[in-house]
Amino acid sequence: MSISKIITLVGLSVLLAACSTARIGTNKNFAANDTTVDKGVRYLLGRGVPQSDAKAFYYFNRAAKEGDPFAENELAYMYAAGRGTVQDYQKALHYYRLAANHGLASAQYNLALMYLRGLGTPPDKEAAFALFGKSAASGFEPARKTLQNKGQSI
Helix, strand or coil: CCCCHHHHHHHHHHHHHHHHHCCCCCCCCCCCCCCCCHHHHHHHHHHHHHHHHHHHHHHHHHHHHHCHHHHHHHHHHHHCCCCCCCCHHHHHHHHHHHHHHCCHHHHHHHHHHHHHHHHHHHHCHHHHHHHHHHHHHHHCHHHHHHHHCCCCCC
């Protein structure tokens, strides 16, 4: 694996952690009203439960089947990073597309990274920067910074 792909995956990991923590309240125990996605995030990050990529993958997969864009984005990350499952850029690309089509700005950004780096698809800078634009228009700061730097920092 090339260094640029490793850097991209690390960037995706950081992005996911930032997106995930926004969905968790301060209660570190499972609440009766925790969603399937919340359970996935808790297992992914080890918040109030033992960290388990396999359990996180299970919960994100369940929620993604129900059309939850956040779960689709998280599941895509799990496939891209090979956490809780075998690494599969094609499946990552599929789930990022689903979440991006639901309008999730972080998924649009992640999908743009996949296109920019050619992960699971031939590189396509035009598609990547169109997605960065959509993400930035929704107020997603990393996308705005990427456009400002013309993609040089990724």
